[in-house]
Amino acid sequence: MAHKGKLSRRKFLIRTGLGTAGVLALGTYLARNPIRRSVLQTLSTMDLTYVGDTDDPLIWFELTADNHVLLLSPKVEMGQGIFTGMAQLAAEELEIPLERLRVVHAATATGNIDGLSTGGSTSIAGLWEPLRELAATFREMLRTEAARKLGAPLSGVQLKNGVFQYGDSQLTFADTAAGVTDWNLPETPALKAADAFRHIGKPVARVDLAPKVYGDPIFGLDAEMPGMLYGAVLRPTHIGARLLKADTQKAAGMPGVVQVVEAEDFVGVVARSYAQAERAKAQIEAEWEAPVHLQQADIEARMTVGNGKHTIIQKEGGPMEGPEGETLEFRTPIGAHAQLEPNGALAHVEEGRATVVISTQVVGLTRKEVAERLGMNPEQVNIIPAYLGGGFGRRLHTPHAVPAAVMSKAVGRPVKYIFSRQEEFQHDMFRPPTHHRMKGRLGADGRLEHLEHHFVSGDVGNNSALMIPGVPTILGADIGAVRGGLLQYTGVPNLRAVYYHVDLPFATSWWRSLGLLANTFAIESFVDHMAAKAGQDALTFRLQHIPQDDALGARLRAVLERAAKASAYTETVRAGRAMGLAASVDAGTPCAQVVELSLEEGKIRIHKVTCVLDPGLAVNPDQVRAQCEGSIHMGLSAALYEEMQVVDGALTPVIYGPYRMLLMKDAPREIEVILLQGKETPGPVGEPPLGPIGAAVANALFRLTGKRPVRMPLAKSI
Amino acid sequence: MPVKVTLTVNKTVHHLELEDPEMPLLWAIRDLLGLKATKFGCGKAACGACTLLVDGVPVRSCSYPARLGKGKTITTLEGLGTQAEPHPVQQAWIEEIVPQCGYCQPGFMMAAAALLKRVSNPTDDDIDQNILNVCRCGTHTRIRKAIHKAATLAQTGQAQPNTPEDGA
CATH class of the missing domain: 3.30.365.10 (Aldehyde oxidase/xanthine dehydrogenase, molybdopterin binding domain)
Structure with a gap:
């Protein structure tokens, strides 16, 4: 039964300030331009995590006669596990057992409509405060009614396991709400302290586990x-x-x-x-x-650094000039989403x-x-x-x-x-192909004096129906394509990241982690290359260029050091096995990974991936781990095998198999995930672990073969 | 010309009249019998989302005409086990918290059940060679663990293996 009472409206404050991950990524440099700064401020202060109603608990929660609470989610469950995380957040403040809270998708007719989207790894991080405040407010609305019905003072009404108690009298949530048409909305109650959490931070099983294992018709x-x-x-x-x-x-x-x-x-x-x-x-x-003349070579010729309009997105010190120094170029292909449900x-x-x-x-x-x-x-x-x-x-x-x-x-x-599967492959909104030119120069002390990332990408966010008109023009950069494109080695005195925009004749858009996979592949492969030039190991060299004195830098250093330690990282090839290390910071979440691989009959065999992620507070550690595992498999699939090509004007292939994806035989035999907590609130989780994996594989292949892979898919480089 | 066919699905006998004699088994199961666990993924037997068992053998039902199911014993995920009486594979999938989006999982579970029927204690290589389904969320390592666990559960009798492929 739904309760649609009158209610004196007052706004819940949304304090996340999270904005979109892309905006954060663009933050420092672009914000120096006053016009860009104002746009960024607008984007950051609007809650882009959730655009909807967060002031009315009655459109978020319904009660059932058997004393369950329904949470009508404006966010959708696509495997990322947010229904479970949301259930944990809400049950925490509602003081009910987790099994008495059911999360369902809110149909738009219920009024709880997300005006934006589910994506960008923002759901749990963004709802962290609003959802707990909604639940706490709903709880106090019910308590007020319970007190009235029980003839008790408000302070005398205790709540245990979803039942109000006063002396010997008890009222369930459902009994409490029965007949109420006009609710009083209390001031937002204080939220529970972290040390009192019963649900948050626990690796509880997914709330959608049984329907998915017993085949319920939920899709x-x-x-x-x-x-x-x-x-x-x-x-x-x-x-x-x-x-x-x-x-x-x-x-x-x-x-x-x-x-x-x-x-x-x-x-x-x-x-x-x-x-x-x-x-x-x-x-x-x-x-x-x-037009049937278009071929893959045409796409790559167009998609080359130097073409199109460019925007400097990161700038410290001066540009690298003169003949000395190192330059490497990298390419990534067109990628398909290939999600299983058409x-x-x-x-x-x-x-x-x-x-x-x-x-x-x-x-x-x-x-x-x-x-x-x-x-x-x-x-x-x-x-x-x-x-x-x-x-x-x-x-x-x-x-x-x-x-x-x-x-x-x-x-x-x-x-x-x-959509037929052929239509899925040919009318996807692809991950755009990219090309990167990395440049760097070592000083006399063996440290990087210059580091530059020049890259070109098709659109990610610019043509999206979600993009606010005018923003791409003002920013001059695509907030999706540049994700992961900034250089995290801010200890290097001279830094440049330059984004080039080129139009493509087919649609490209959001693909899990956006530019992160491609950009990290280029940057972290090149940093590995420079470490070798400097005669340093990959860990020490990286640490030399990450400042300790800023919070994010310290967290990045921590994941790198832990990954090296946990994997017993070595640059010596032992028993035919080599290791590769890489790291990235995405939307404020640092991640480091070590891949251990060998070649078996000329094919790449991934033995183990060690992944250290610092997402802040993990609302559900098991599902954070699952997101790391998922990102690793999806990233390995994309980095090693996947590739769409343009042949005679058509995108091909059009079916799984020819569109080669990671199978059981290719998957790592072991994935070790270690979670660090470098801050007290939850941060983005679903995409950040997709950053390092491609570069970590490439770096391991370099150790093993002496040849630096510069093109994805990497399996073709063997 | 419509064809009449009798299908035995999850131990229940269904007399169907197929308006389309070429109707794939997948769509007969989903649309005529209303059993939705078996998924449409590609329509070309390339992804395995539609895997079910025909006489105990895994079949990609999107590319298998329903009329060929006549006289055979067909098992879908709904017939493999239930929440009250899970198949060891389902029990293991629960214990390992395998699914993410969950769309490919019925196909994986059916392929795993078929493998365990043939090889009671499969090695990693057995899994690599026999489980050829596609998963996009990246649940591969948990699937591998769950298959090993299912083998153990079946052997220790902690979850009784249903043997629907032997018929009623």
Whole structure:
């Protein structure tokens, strides 16, 4: 039962000041320009972690008659474990056992709508205070009612395991709330001190574990509605293709076809089953106008440092000039998201309202897009988010809801629309390819005098529907592409990081950790190279250039030192095994990793990865570990094997297998995760451990073979 | 021409009329029987998300016509075990907290159950050679641990291995 009482509104303060990770990354240098500074301030003071209502506990919580609390989450669960972390935060202040708190996705009709997104590793860090304050306030609202119903003084009402007690009388939350229509909103109560935590900081099992192990229908594509049909939409196979003509006569006559839908911007088929819709779609005789000359070499030629507009994003001392010094160039390929659940949506459009079930990271944006297309008010569109079969940034734009809605409106029945796997691969919003030129020079003392990172990337955030218009122009840099692109070796007197922007003919966007994987690959490979030139080991050399006297520097040093120690890091190749070390700081979370590998029959075998992460307070240490393991596997997959290529104007390959990903046989036999806590609050977790892994592999390969890998995928360098 | 087929799924006999004689088993299971644990991932037998057991053998059901299931014993994750009576693989998956997004996990669990049926105590190499599914979240090391644990659970009888592939 929902309680929608009147309530005297007053704002919860959002004190995170977190902004987006990208803004933090751009922080120091760009903020010197006054116009940029004002934009950065705007971005930082707006709560970009969560844009929604944090002043009304009644849209966040519902009570059930069996005395459970429902937490209506505006954030979505895509595997990152935030439902569990949110349950821990809320149960802590609600004083209820964890099993009596259920986290569910908030449909937009409930009013708890995230106007932004779930992404950027910000959910738990950003909700750390607001969610506990909401829960504490809700608890005190209930306590006030309990006192009234029990005829007790407020201070006399005790709360134990979700039951109010006064003398011998007891009231459950549900009994307390029954019949209440007008709530009094108390001042925000003081939050529990860390030493009193019962749930926070404990490695409790995921709250969605049983549904995922016993196969409950929780994902977007599992949703059904009575009378549901399947839709398929004709998509081009070539980059930049334009539909000239589509003859749908043959498709319309295919078995199972209910209707061909010719909309202003697409041609679709609605049929009784998925296979029938796909088969009918294949029978549409389409004529495309498509440039087929484009090849991978053209993309790489374009994607080369020096092309396009550039912005200096980090500048200390002077530029490196003259012939002395070292230069290395690195490349990373186009990457696909390849999440296992294809994009899609189930839509039902009726007179004056629409309902959409969808796996999306952008609930609010999806509602807006559907409403605009149908000519409805947003309030007439109910977006029901479902568990995501993987997100990884792919679902930070899910325009798939619109064709589903248009087809549903056309046939007057619910329509489920699913992207084919080929469409997933060819119409992904890819991780952009990058090219990096690293430059450095040692002084007479063997320390770095100059260190420079010049890099070019396709868009990450600039073309995103989430980006605030005008911001990219003012910043002059793409907040996603530069992530990880700044040099963390601030002890080097002369530093430069220069970002070049080049447009690509296909869509590129957010891919878990954004520019971090590619940028860290270049920077940390090069620093390893310079360490060798200096005759220093990789750890000592790094430590020499990281200042001890700033908080983040100290935490970075700590993860590096711990990783080297825990892995027994050595630069001697022993029994055919070599080690590689790398580190990064992403959104304030330092991470160091050591990879131990060998070559077996000419193939790279990863034996062990040691990962030291300092996320601050780990709300759920087991799930922080899981995010480290996940990042390591995903990063290894991308760094070693994955690569999309442009061939004759088409993005290829279009299926798993040819798009080679990490399998069980390739996975490290052992991953050791060590968590340090260098600050008292939770920091970003889901992406930072993706930084070092590519460079750590490359550095180990260099030790083993004497050859420095400069291109991902690294397996090709052997 | 519609075809009639009798499918035995999770020990229950279903008489189906397939309007589409080529309907893949995956979609018959999901849409006609309403069992949603078996997932659509690629439609080309390339990812393993749709893995189920046909006569105890792992099959990628997106590319297996439903009509071929006639007379065979089909097991999906729902038939492998339940929360009250978990299969050792499910028990191990719970104990190791394996899933992240969870979408690929039914396929992995079915492939693991099939492996354990053939090899009661699989080595790491057995796992490498037989478990060929794709996971994007990166749960590989926990999957490996869970398969070893499932083998132990099955042998010590802590979780009774259901043997649905032997038929009712």
